[in-house]
Amino acid sequence: MKGIKVLATGRYAPDNLVTNEDFTKIVDTSDEWITTRTGMKIRHISDGEPTWMMASKAAKHALDNAGISAEEIDMLLVTTVTGDFYSPSVASMVQREIGAFHAFGMDLNAACSGFVYGMDTAYRYLLTGAAKKVLLISAETLSKITDYTDRSTCVLFGDGAAAAVLALGDGIYSSYLAMDAHDAHVLYARTHDNLNPFSTKGTQHPDGFTGAKDHFLYMDGRAVYKFAVKAMPEAVERAVEQAGLSLSDIDYIIPHQANIRIVQTAAKTLGLPMEKFLINVAEYGNTSSASVPLCLDEYNERGTFHPGDKIVVVGFGAGLTYAAAVFEW
Ligand code: COA
Numbered sequence: 001m002k003g004i005k006v007l008a009t010g011r012y013a014p015d016n017l018v019t020n021e022d023f024t025k026i027v028d029t030s031d032e033w034i035t036t037r038t039g040m041k042i043r044h045i046s047d048g049e050p051t052w053m054m055a056s057k058a059a060k061h062a063l064d065n066a067g068i069s070a071e072e073i074d075m076l077l078v079t080t081v082t083g084d085f086y087s088p089s090v091a092s093m094v095q096r097e098i099g100a101f102h103a104f105g106m107d108l109n110a111a112c113s114g115f116v117y118g119m120d121t122a123y124r125y126l127l128t129g130a131a132k133k134v135l136l137i138s139a140e141t142l143s144k145i146t147d148y149t150d151r152s153t154c155v156l157f158g159d160g161a162a163a164a165v166l167a168l169g170d171g172i173y174s175s176y177l178a179m180d181a182h183d184a185h186v187l188y189a190r191t192h193d194n195l196n197p198f199s200t201k202g203t204q205h206p207d208g209f210t211g212a213k214d215h216f217l218y219m220d221g222r223a224v225y226k227f228a229v230k231a232m233p234e235a236v237e238r239a240v241e242q243a244g245l246s247l248s249d250i251d252y253i254i255p256h257q258a259n260i261r262i263v264q265t266a267a268k269t270l271g272l273p274m275e276k277f278l279i280n281v282a283e284y285g286n287t288s289s290a291s292v293p294l295c296l297d298e299y300n301e302r303g304t305f306h307p308g309d310k311i312v313v314v315g316f317g318a319g320l321t322y323a324a325a326v327f328e329w
Contacts, residue, residue, distance in 0.1 A: 004123050004327045005169030007068070007133070009297040010061025012054050013044035013160035013284065020155070027151035034155050039260025043158030043285035045143045050084045052093035054161035055139035059098050062135065062163035062297075070098045073165075075131035076105030077122055079114030079138040079289040081189070081318070082145060083107055090139060100135065111187075112256050112317025113177075114138055114289025116325050119166070119313065120175045123325075126168045137163040138289040145189045147216035156258075157217070158285035162293030171328025172310065174243035176235050179321045185209045186223040187318040189216060224320075228258065231316045232266040235324035239312060243326040247272060249310055250326070252299075256315040257281035257291040278304070288317065305329040 019042055020031040034040055046054070055078055063070055078090040085093075091105030110117035115138045122134040139161035148154045190212060193203040212218035232255060240247055253276050255263050260281055267274050280295045287294060292313050299305065307329055314324040 001172065002127060003169045003171035003173040004119065004126065005167045005171070006327070006329065007165040007167055008062050008066030009162065009164045009293065009300045010058050010063070010065055011160065011162040011294050011297040012057035012061060013294070014046050014049055014054070016045050016047040018043050018045045023155050026148060027154060029151045029155055037261070038156060039281045040155065040285045041282040044160050046141045046159045051080055051082050051139045051141045052084050052090050052097065054141070054159065055090055055137045056094050056097035058139065058161035058163040059094055059135055059137050062165050063098070066165040068133070068165065070100040071102050073100045073103045073133050073135045075122065075125055075134040076100055076103040077118050077134060077136050078105070078107045079110065079118040079136070080107055080140055081109055081111055081114070081288055082141045094137060103135070110289070110321045110323070111319050112258065112286070112288045112291065113315035113319070113321040113323040115292040116175070116313050116315045116323035117177060117321070119325050120177055120323070122166045123173060126166065132167065134166045135163060136166055137161060138293050140288045140290045142217070142288055145215060145217045147213055152221055153217060153219050156286050158287050160284060160287045160290045160294055162290050162297050164293055164296065169328070172243050172245070173325070173327050174239050175323065175325040176238035176242060177323040178235065179319050181319065183223060183227065183320055184318070185211070186220040187320065188212065188218055191215065225259070225262065227320055228262045228316050229265045229269070231320070231322035232262065232314055233269040235316070235322045236270060236312055236314050239324035239326045245310065245326065250276065250312055251309040252276060252278055252304070253312045253314060254278045254292050254295050256317065257284060257295060258286045289315070
């Protein structure tokens with residue numbers, strides 16, 4: 001069995017820090033409410049930095065840590081829901097910025113499950129030999145789709161990017177990717193309306209997605225919460241089982257950092273201690289697909305992981321997507 005090897009990781013988050021206290025100046029909220037309901041304290045919010053720029057900075061950090069040049073990368077895969085252009089892709093902009101001119105590249109949108117979907121996609125390309133070194137980057141500027149007049153969502157989201165250089169390895173790898181669109185309407189952000197001059201009917205939304213204001217992110221928090229506390233343990237269990245392991249074999253779980261209470265509930269369902277779950281939600285908030293690799297890089301930098309450690313990455317989000325992957329450090 002061939003596994004996936006994380007050669008190095010890197011990250012970038014904007015310097016502009018927004019605290020819970022800062023939100024009390026723009027909406028009716030409190031540090032106490034945000035802390036107890038979500039575990040969040042600070043988010044990094046873009047001060048004009050576009051997604052491609054954050055992605056490129058994270059990518060450079062990962063390449064420096066790997067000790068390899070951008071020309072050695074043959075696949076550039078970016079996960080994002082907040083690209084800067086309809087076209088070109090963020091991957092294209094990153095290639096231009098970091099000089100990875102021997103790579104093909106594309107963007108992948110699986111919302112907050114993006115990093116796990118991206119890791120799995122990278123694995124498939126590595127397995128066939130179509131790529132030898134993949135630079136996987138997850139980058140998000142959620143602040144540009146956040147409605148800062150809506151207290152129920154605006155306090156939750158932050159910006160940032162993180163990257164991993166991936167190659168084929170000898171350890172374990174398995175994954176479980178899923179999507180259930182029955183409830184896709186509980187979490188979404190619409191693109192711009194079609195205002196073409198040949199339309200006689202004007203803008204139509206024949207999708208029944210009615211909750212959002214303009215192109216801002218809409219979320220039915222309670223519905224997403226219910227989905228998340230079921231989806232996360234299910235994805236972890238399935239990926240671990242497929243790897244031929246049991247939950248007690250797992251050293252660390254890196255979950256999507258949407259809410260500390262979701263992780264606590266999932267830990268209880270799985271019968272695992274919270275110490276196995278790596279968390280940084282207090283310092284970043286929810287950064288969608290960037291949240292898992294931001295956490296991976298922070299703990300990697302601290303020297304948390306050792307060869308042979310069995311790690312699970314798990315995400316859930318719009319779509320509704322959910323996914324987990326097991327790999328060996
Ligand atoms: N500050 C103060 N009060 C707030 C608030 C805020 N920022 N946001 C909402 N409230 C209020 C609500 O208006 C509501 O008031 P009411 O009882 O008078 O109607 C009350 O707090 C409770 O709201 P509720 O939505 O039930 O809170 P909750 O305990 O479910 O927590 C979330 C809300 C969003 C934190 C929680 O539902 C959640 O984490 N959902 C999942 C989010 C998620 O994972 N999203 C990303 C998926 S990728």
